[in-house]
Amino acid sequence: MADELLSPVRTPQRAQAWTQSYAPLPGIPDEFIGPDGTPRAYWRGFLDALGQFDQDDLDQRLATAERRIREGGVSYRIQGETNEQSWPLSGLPLLISQAEWNEISAGVVQRAQLLDRIIADLYGDGRLVRDGALPAAVVAGSPEFLRPLAGAKPFGGRWLQFYAADIGRGPDGRWWVLGDRTQAPSGAGYALANRLVTSQAFPGLYRDMNVQRLAPFFRAFRDGLAHAAERSDPRICLLTPGAFSQTYFEQAYLARYLGFLLVEGADLVYADGKMHVRTIAGLKRADVIWRRIDAEWCDPLELNGASRLGVPGMVEAIRQGKVSMANMPGAGLLEARAFQAFMPGLARHLLGEDLRLPNIATWWCGQERQRGEVLEQLDHLSISGAFANQLPGFDGRHSALVSELSPAERERLVEAMTARGMDYVGQEVVRLSTTPAWETSGDRARLVPRPFVLRVFAAATPDGWQVLPGGFCRVSDRSDARAVSMDASVRSADVWVLSDKPVEMETLLPSGDDVRIIRLLGNLPSRAADNLYWFGRYLERVEAILRIVRALVAKALDPDAPTRVDHGPAERLQRLLVSWDAAPRVVASSLSLDMAQSALHDENNYGSALSNTIAARRAASSIRERLSPDVWLLVGRLENILRKPLGQSAVEAGVLEQSEQALQVIAAIAGFVNENMNRVAGWNFLDMGRRIERSINTLRFVSQFAGDDADLELLDVLLDLIDSQITYRSRYLTGATLAPVRDMAMLDAFNPRSVAFQAGRIEEHLAGLPSLRETGMLEQPRQIALKLKGDLAVEDARRLNSQAIYDYENRLVALAIAVADRYFLHDASEPSPGKVRGLA
């Protein structure tokens, strides 16, 4: 740590030291140091307050914030990677004064209005093109000009419901619009998560600085969506591309926060001119769809036929005016850079006003005069694709600063711009302003200026456009302020808009932003039910494998164990593992330890404990909005335990210990689920999955160890596997005998591990689910379950034999199939990977 930071120096000295060592980049505006060369008042106030904390405390608060981000699962996925990354949080918020914010906000509102009108015109009357305000070729060139939407009339009239502008402060000190996000803007959820963490790290500071709250905006956004729907009390769905989307975390987070139904394309269906959600209670109308998938993928019939993310018929439902979209498919066309060239003129044409926030000076090279101007000042400009994200002809590049091109590249670019100028725009090179960030070199932490981009969000509400007072700020790790592209090495920062007067407490909680506004869970989508159910089944399968492994290793450890080789307990335990594909083949009992390890860790065995844990996590990842963060955390911990290899020198005790640890985590998950999960349909499915899996597994155990050929030793293993050794001993003075053991494992309704107990719970779950039959007749799963429960209740253990036990197993498998047929999606064109794998 730096000397001046370690010493017990208090404010104002520490803040002074930070200030003195801070050097803005020459010629570039800075958020901390104003144009007059002195620190802005609010930054001084902020640093003074920060200086009150001693360095250890400060470090700890920042570390806690980082950890909360990580553990809360605030993450994103980098393209091409399968694992999620935590979103790195900058330790300092971006501060913006109220006066400045008012200007930004007014500019963003003006722009949102303007863009909405442009889009409505281009898909509607087409006056802008007819009047010559916009060349037809600019519109036609955008791949997001979706022709099937031409003539569509959005219910409520808005093409744009949720808009974001990327802005930055230019060299002249004004805020500039760098880009428009009209398709499906991301980042608002991250802004919310950042706020939660930052405000909790510095609660006093947050309060004293009069930071504007975010919650009212989200409430207004929700009202706006509800208002746009045909029915009152509409069902609002957030349409996600799925768990492999880069920003899936954010989508799940927002769905949870706003009380929207998180759906994938397969959850939706078009019928009778309307959109519906497939739920366990049948089709339910989807009134509003907030889409986070690009428009092109919304409808495989009318848009991109390769899409498996969308819903055939969605465009038709839109044309019928029966579903409200946020945003309308096709709204994304204004993201094309070429439009920037026409915005100043369009503002005057449509609104009779100048743009309140200028955008970067842009020339579309499809017009001869503009192209001429670009070619004249080429070396001072940045060239980008007019419509595409990539620079056409230069694979993998977003844009080119002409001054940095080689002569050959420059020549190639000029040639391409001459042949097809319409594919290119020239843009002024903007050097972005900087804001303070922490830089640690060795032990020294100091403030350094770093360029940033701010994404500002606006929502259409019944009272007009409202702007989120804050936003999603990305701070570059490099000091090159021309680097507009901020893909690599960025951190995100909370954005504090500092009110002139104390901010009203909007909610009861101090941070003000972690309040769920409403819970509109409604009916459980079939896909969510499916994933919850399989999450339960996979976890239970892991538990069964762990128990077998434990028994197997214990046998290997027992010096008194009889040395019988054929059909002994070790071989039977091994056979169970092999039948579940937890291990490749039965081996000599002296190798049981190796086999146990393989059944725990080996990902190549697709039925190993680890493989089933991964499958459980995969199922959980697409229902994240329905599981508490604690459960998510524990599943991760279970995987970590099972991934830890014990190595060659592993001893029995090590394997035992690992199994115990894993079993404890599973117990903790079960505890969280039972204690904390709302008793709505989701819980029914999760628990039912566990119960069905457990009853099938228990019957398999009984067949192996309490069949007609069972002996004392085998029965003993069964009691271990079903955790009933102690109960048995306290109830029966004799050693294990067949009928009592069978009774305990299968029929004893007081034993929470018996099959009868599971059948009782399953029947209760099914009774609690909605019925599709209006006649009052029972649906098939419930019929099977009731009969099973009754038969087990009147069964006599002394009459049981191997065949009868096997018959019960088959009836449970039939029940599992009936449950899947009745409640889950039958879209086998998208089978969940790993689901078709021999699990009963």
Place this chain on the structure above:
Amino acid sequence: MIYDVTHVTSYEYELPVASADFMLHLTPHEGNGQHVIKTRIEIDPPAMDMQARQDFFGNRTTVLKISRPHQALDIRTVSRIEVERPQVPAAALTRPWETVARDALNAPSLGPQSPVHFLYASRLAYLSTPATQFARASFAPGRPILEAGIELMTRIRDEFRYVPGTTAISTPLDQVFEQRSGVCQDFAHLMIAGLRGLGLSAAYVSGYIRTIPPRGRPRLQGADASHAWVSLWCGAEFGWIGLDPTNALLIGDDHVEVAIGRDYSDVSPVKGVFIGSGRDSLSVSVDVAPVTA
């Protein structure tokens, strides 16, 4: 000339399919030198819900849903069409291609016929340097656009072999270029890509060509299936002119147009999504017979 066109698309599914959604571009459009006397589509098993509409480009589409389980599906379209196209202008009379390119870019309309829609890279006819270079050889500075277009079409016919089965819709243009063979879609996409690379406006046309040639003339390629060719915008005075690079023919009374789009994906005859898990196999048969009065 009057033709009876029968187009049958048959799907067989390995496992029963629960439901299926289709969008069809099977009904020939009206106008541009052709008149549809009658046309109908038969679906087996019958569709629950079948709706006809026009798409953005004025093509006639049919959307249908089959919501009962089925293991085979037939889509049969039968149409009677009268074709009598106007004379194609003399190529030398068309304007220099650079002027036409400029006019296309500056066209002040977003209407369905406007050349602005067909200027840019599209999903299957994306810009490709080899295609552009190939096209450029025919487009000397100042050359009349149709003259250059006809030469390009003829060079494709001469230098590429028509070999069914070596390509699929998803085969990249560059590969078609490399192997110098393909089918009508490939040649159409290739020619479109080359023309657009030069800044010209070119559309994709799906349709049919007569099965049995008139006496004394060779049987044309692409007669037993859907055919495809190119329509080139030749300036405001001449508009769109059809060129068939597979046969090196200007579009005349031997061709029946069905639909026009930016590439195959805009006008694919049968586009479908079904819910089912097995494989599916597809067979298509087309018959175009002149009606003798």
